[in-house]
Amino acid sequence: MRSTDGEGGLIALLADGTIAFGFDTPQLAWGWRRSAGAPVAGTTVEEAWEVDSDAGVTVVPGVAPDRVDQR
Amino acid sequence: MERPDRYAPGMPVLLIHGGAGRIAPHRRDAYRHGLAAALDAGFAVLSGGGSAVDAVCAAVASMEDDTAAFNAGTGSALTASGTVECDAAVMDGAGRVGAVACVSNARHPVQLARRVLDASPHVLMVGSGAEALEPEPIDPKTLITPASHAAWRRWRAQATKPEGSATCGAVALDRDGRLAAATSTGGVLGQAPGRVGDAPIPGRAPGRTRASRSAAPVGAKRSSGARPPEAWRSRSSAATIPAAPSTTAWRRCGPQTAKGA
Numbered sequence: 001m002r003s004t005d006g007e008g009g010l011i012a013l014l015a016d017g018t019i020a021f022g023f024d025t026p027q028l029a030w031g032w033r034r035s036a037g038a039p040v041a042g043t044t045v046e047e048a049w050e051v052d053s054d055a056g057v058t059v060v061p062g063v064a065p066d067r068v069d070q071r
Numbered sequence: 072m073e074r075p076d077r078y079a080p081g082m083p084v085l086l087i088h089g090g091a092g093r094i095a096p097h098r099r100d101a102y103r104h105g106l107a108a109a110l111d112a113g114f115a116v117l118s119g120g121g122s123a124v125d126a127v128c129a130a131v132a133s134m135e136d137d138t139a140a141f142n143a144g145t146g147s148a149l150t151a152s153g154t155v156e157c158d159a160a161v162m163d164g165a166g167r168v169g170a171v172a173c174v175s176n177a178r179h180p181v182q183l184a185r186r187v188l189d190a191s192p193h194v195l196m197v198g199s200g201a202e203a204l205e206p207e208p209i210d211p212k213t214l215i216t217p218a219s220h221a222a223w224r225r226w227r228a229q230a231t232k233p234e235g236s237a238t239c240g241a242v243a244l245d246r247d248g249r250l251a252a253a254t255s256t257g258g259v260l261g262q263a264p265g266r267v268g269d270a271p272i273p274g275r276a277p278g279r280t281r282a283s284r285s286a287a288p289v290g291a292k293r294s295s296g297a298r299p300p301e302a303w304r305s306r307s308s309a310a311t312i313p314a315a316p317s318t319t320a321w322r323r324c325g326p327q328t329a330k331g332a
Contacts, residue, residue: 029094
């Protein structure tokens with residue numbers, strides 16, 4: 001996504017479930033939702049959505065490091 | 072020991088955006104409402120065991136139907152001629168792409184892009200050729216809302232060049248670990264008819280990295296002024312870092328691998 005002024009942003013999702021989004025434009029409307037606590041979805045979810053004016057890059061980690069070690 | 076508050080393989084994820092740029096304060100609640108509705112639409116697909124491609128299309132179609140907030144589908148920004156011309160694209164994790172540009176007869180341009188992906192040997196189709204694939208063509212005037220027409224009248228009275236821009240998009244990871252992304256936009260208010268932006272261009276708007284399992288810029292904390300919303304501050308472990316440098320790490324590439332260009 002990019003404004004006509006050349007500013008913009010990016011959303012990204014990695015295969016390990018990591019969520020990342022960032023922007024350097026005045027605002028970004030974003031949201032995410034993912035299941036939590038059960039491999040079968042529809043039970044517990046974590047989520048957020050916002051019209052954000054705080055430019056930067058935000059990362060919501062996916063698989064926890066200790067879980068990675070266990071695999 | 073299980074960590075029920077953390078993501079694990081097999082748990083679906085949906086990430087969406089409803090546009091970047093200047094969003095008027097009095098419209099922010101409409102954006103928030105539309106974002107929640109899009110998350111509901113897309114995550115319902117994932118929760119039912121649907122594919123990532125189906126989920127991103129559902130989420131983006133929800134935003135295309137939203138007439139109060141997003142610049143896509145119904146309520147899109149109008150061209151200099153006062154018409155609607157929509158662009159959209161869908162990409163799966165294997166790099167297969169379907170995209171359309173300058174289409175005016177589709178209620179859901181993202182679903183038309185999906186038809187290009189699934190039912191054509193092509194990647195990007197434009198104008199009348201793309202519109203011919205629409206199974207349920209609509210009157211283009213139905214995509215114009217009172218608000219989008221009023222914005223166009225104001226632009227025509229005052230502006231001398233195209234202005235504003237916003238694209239809707241979604242990325243999803245389904246239960247089987249498949250990734251997909253989709254984008255949709257009405258373009259720029261006052262754009263010349265026939266103008267195509269970057270939203271439907273593979274590798275520009277929808278894209279993927281070859282090192283997606285390891286390229287995440289994770290771990291640093293935002294240096295100052297961090298304001299994570301209450302919703303995730305209490306429920307997840309978001310990490311934030313300063314703007315700019317890390318975005319360059321997400322090098323995108325989009326060459327077709329499963330379909331010929």
